[in-house]
Amino acid sequence: MKPALAFVLAVAPQFLLVAGLAVREEIVRSTGVEVRLLVRPYDPMDPFAGRYLGTPLAIERLDLATVPHDDGLFDAGVVWVTLAPGPRHWTPVAMRLQQPTAPAGSVALRAEVRSRVSDQATNVLWLDYGLGRFYIPQDGKDPTTWRRSDGQRPELLLVARVAASGRAAVVDLLIDGEPYATWNR
Amino acid sequence: MHKAIADELARLQQDGTLTAAQRAEVERRLALALAPPDRRGHFAAVVAVLGAVLVAAGLFYLVGYHWDRLGKATQLTLVFGIWAAVHVAGFRSTVAPGNHPRFGVALTALGVLCFGGAIGLVAQIYHLESRYPNAVLAWWVVNVPVLLWSRTRAVQVVVTAIFLVWVPWHIVVWFDELPGWRWTWMPINFGLLAGGLAALFAGLAAATAGTRFATFRGPWSGLAWVLALLAPFLLGFHELWDDVRPGPPDVAAAAGLLAQVAPWVFPAVALTIGTIGAAVATARGRSRDASSFGVIIGSAVLLCLAAALVPAVMPLLANLLLLGQLVLLAWLGSHRDHAGLSVLAIVAFAIVVFARYIEYLWDKLAGAFAFLGLGALLLLLGWALERQLQRHRARRREVHP
Numbered sequence: 001m002k003p004a005l006a007f008v009l010a011v012a013p014q015f016l017l018v019a020g021l022a023v024r025e026e027i028v029r030s031t032g033v034e035v036r037l038l039v040r041p042y043d044p045m046d047p048f049a050g051r052y053l054g055t056p057l058a059i060e061r062l063d064l065a066t067v068p069h070d071d072g073l074f075d076a077g078v079v080w081v082t083l084a085p086g087p088r089h090w091t092p093v094a095m096r097l098q099q100p101t102a103p104a105g106s107v108a109l110r111a112e113v114r115s116r117v118s119d120q121a122t123n124v125l126w127l128d129y130g131l132g133r134f135y136i137p138q139d140g141k142d143p144t145t146w147r148r149s150d151g152q153r154p155e156l157l158l159v160a161r162v163a164a165s166g167r168a169a170v171v172d173l174l175i176d177g178e179p180y181a182t183w184n185r
Numbered sequence: 186m187h188k189a190i191a192d193e194l195a196r197l198q199q200d201g202t203l204t205a206a207q208r209a210e211v212e213r214r215l216a217l218a219l220a221p222p223d224r225r226g227h228f229a230a231v232v233a234v235l236g237a238v239l240v241a242a243g244l245f246y247l248v249g250y251h252w253d254r255l256g257k258a259t260q261l262t263l264v265f266g267i268w269a270a271v272h273v274a275g276f277r278s279t280v281a282p283g284n285h286p287r288f289g290v291a292l293t294a295l296g297v298l299c300f301g302g303a304i305g306l307v308a309q310i311y312h313l314e315s316r317y318p319n320a321v322l323a324w325w326v327v328n329v330p331v332l333l334w335s336r337t338r339a340v341q342v343v344v345t346a347i348f349l350v351w352v353p354w355h356i357v358v359w360f361d362e363l364p365g366w367r368w369t370w371m372p373i374n375f376g377l378l379a380g381g382l383a384a385l386f387a388g389l390a391a392a393t394a395g396t397r398f399a400t401f402r403g404p405w406s407g408l409a410w411v412l413a414l415l416a417p418f419l420l421g422f423h424e425l426w427d428d429v430r431p432g433p434p435d436v437a438a439a440a441g442l443l444a445q446v447a448p449w450v451f452p453a454v455a456l457t458i459g460t461i462g463a464a465v466a467t468a469r470g471r472s473r474d475a476s477s478f479g480v481i482i483g484s485a486v487l488l489c490l491a492a493a494l495v496p497a498v499m500p501l502l503a504n505l506l507l508l509g510q511l512v513l514l515a516w517l518g519s520h521r522d523h524a525g526l527s528v529l530a531i532v533a534f535a536i537v538v539f540a541r542y543i544e545y546l547w548d549k550l551a552g553a554f555a556f557l558g559l560g561a562l563l564l565l566l567g568w569a570l571e572r573q574l575q576r577h578r579a580r581r582r583e584v585h586p
Contacts, residue, residue, distance in 0.1 A: 014327050015265070017323060022261065135309045
């Protein structure tokens with residue numbers, strides 16, 4: 001094998017992998033349905049990844065008593081959460097074991113079950129949608145410590161796009177309805 | 186060439202032991218074997234690789250800064266452009282035309298590191314996250330072809346280091362999700378994992394010896410020994426096994442443990458690869474490699490089986506195994522005139538003594554007796570070995586006065 005060809009074959013998978021990641025996210029962003037999800041934020045630092053806001057979603061912990069669901073769902077590894085638009089953000093209306101055909105105007109979001117909390121009163125699932133991070137610039141303002149003029153915390157909504165496959169991609173973070181980049185100016 | 190050797194060769198030719206052609210060939214081979222090491226070249230390579238690591242650190246800082254004043258397309262273009270340019274420059278410097286091979290290797294190592302930066306940047310742009318460190322997994326796995334292509338130690342060290350970051354990271358996340366796990370599971374499994382990885386690297390080192398990848402043998406062999414010592418060291422703490430009741434081997438319980446503890450997958454896979462590597466080395470007739478690496482692999486197997494079947498005796502077994510490995514390592518160091526192995530044995534012995542002192546010999550009187558006894562024993566052993574060496578030399582002088 002020629003050295004140049006061997007070199008290209010050795011290096012090409014790296015470029016393909018990174019490019020594939022970007023292309024996959026672009027496809028979800030361009031074809032998915034936009035949803036807005038309520039966030040309860042905190043602010044960790046990751047020395048390897050740069051500064052980001054953790055974005056634990058309000059729909060991350062779901063009490064099965066409050067959402068219609070399939071039998072046997074409490075022991076499942078992967079579930080499908082159907083979301084419907086509310087006045088300010090989207091809320092869960094059903095949880096299924098298999099990917100459902102979402103009614104018009106709603107989406108089905110894929111989630112992995114991280115843990116289960118069960119007692120006499122509740123059966124709560126802690127779900128992971130893969131939407132837990134929003135990267136902000138090193139010198140960007142932190143909405144989690146910021147307060148309005150009335151001393152109240154701002155409302156944080158994570159904007160994501162959900163593809164037909166159930167995969168979701170983060171698009172933006174709204175602080176009191178304002179996109180982060182605009183709010184940060 | 187050394188004058189004494191040259192004179193001896195001349196005499197051998199004069200008395201007819203060597204022909205002129207044979208003498209010339211011996212001189213050529215000795216010249217090659219006795220050539221001084223390329224210290225300046227090594228120094229240049231080390232400086233260049235350190236530079237590559239610093240440049241990579243700078244790029245990671247830039248990525249971490251998340252310079253959002255640059256648009257997404259600009260960021261992607263910059264990262265792909267710089268990354269591709271680094272790899273191409275590395276290829277041109279090492280292969281075609283290949284004018285600066287050491288500098289080129291440093292650039293290839295930089296390209297390997299840039300791959301991680303590129304993954305991080307794309308994750309940042311698209312706000313990606315992963316519970317398990319899959320980005321680090323991709324980082325080392327997809328760099329393996331570059332490692333095989335470059336066949337250089339600089340790239341080997343970088344890829345191996347990324348691998349060694351990924352393994353414990355993955356396991357810690359896995360542990361975090363285990364329901365009702367006990368704290369002792371973590372060090373026990375890391376101990377077993379160290380044994381498994383030791384077997385893996387011993388197998389890889391054995392498999393590469395004598396092949397076109399022989400340059401990988403040294404670092405992987407050294408790493409195998411470090412991990413082989415780490416395994417019984419971790420598993421030798423009695424506190425880990427305090428809640429285990431002595432009794433006959435419980436195969437059913439061992440099978441249950443195997444089914445529940447996922448990190449066992451790593452030692453199992455590593456042991457398999459290690460064993461295959463040792464078998465390949467044996468088949469090629471390099472018994473020296475195979476025997477020492479066989480000890481590492483056998484130790485890992487013994488530790489895994491004992492932990493599952495007779496956990497109550499693990500502290501004793503692990504400490505005995507560790508002492509045996511230290512003695513073997515010291516013997517290999519002196520037998521093969523390999524200072525690194527001897528130093529490793531001495532440093533490891535000091536760490537073991539300190540750790541066991543904290544664990545077992547906190548009571549001063551017991552500690553004093555133990556150290557006095559063991560120290561006297563080792564002094565006696567040293568005296569006996571030196572005496573034997575002197576007799577051996579005396580016999581040689583009698584044969585070759």
